[in-house]
Amino acid sequence: MKVFMEWTYVTPKKKEMVWTSTEMEVTEALFFAEDIERTGRVKQLLFYDASGVAWTKKELMKLMKEIETEPHDVIAYFDGGYDRQSKKAGIGIVIYYKQNGAQFRRRANAQLDELQSNNEAEYAAFYFLLEQIEHLGVHHLPVVFRGDAHVVLHQLSNDWPVFSDEGRWVERIEQKMKKLRISPIYEPINRKENSEADQLATQALRGKIIVSTIQLERE
Structure with missing residues (x-):
């Protein structure tokens, strides 16, 4: 399953900018999400699948655990x-x-x-x-x-x-x-x-x- 990330970045002065990644495998996206969150500058982080459905990190991790036991x-x-x-x-x-x-x-x-x-x-x-x-x-x-x-x-x-x-x-x-x-x-x-x-x-x-x-x- 491939997704792309949409990251809302917030500066110390509360200015915001939205960054969008290229499409990548879920495991790779989750790896980068962990690193992005360490910056402490994340207002919102969403993942979009090929159907355009938005997932939070928690929802996506839950889905991947379910998928492992499903076809x-x-x-x-x-x-x-x-x-x-x-x-x-x-x-x-x-x-x-x-x-x-x-x-x-x-x-x-x-x-x-x-x-x-x-x-x-x-x-x-x-x-x-x-x-x-x-x-x-x-x-x-x-x-x-x-x-x-x-x-x-x-x-x-x-x-x-x-x-x-x-x-x-x-x-x-x-x-x-x-x-x-x-x-x-x-x-x-x-x-x-x-x-x-x-x-x-x-x-x-x-x-x-x-x-x-x-x-x-x-x-």
Whole structure:
């Protein structure tokens, strides 16, 4: 998680000036905050996350303690496929995360029958991914999203225009991320790099539903 600091400096004659830092990791920001406070010239010290939410030092330290016991360092993959003949969609997701000093992987898929295109299946897969992230208890954190549906990722990052067909999905996704206070990092990848999520989506189309969470061995 990255933040930037806003420090209100007060001179001995009570003149004030506001200083703003560059963005940095929370641990580094807290280190500098300790040093700044030693000057005795701090009227107010706030930390802002990527969503623009302000935190006091006490609140931020509490959050970091909570995060250590909750899922963090999240990297999430998604994929969706649509079969025109059966008019069914298969969606699959894979989430890698750390918790209590250990590494975990969650895999899940689902079969849907109310969609109308492969593109819609990709959006449904992304939303399903957010639901699984919410289920894990991820909040107030950056999350890396990876998929080979480049259209979806570029539209969500506002690089490409969103058309009416995708608009309702984009709105649902943005509302969910806002609720979870997630700061998304979008990383388009090729199909080979997305093989796990792709396999899960294919298995869902064939009626094989999977939901599993395992702890990974350390390298």
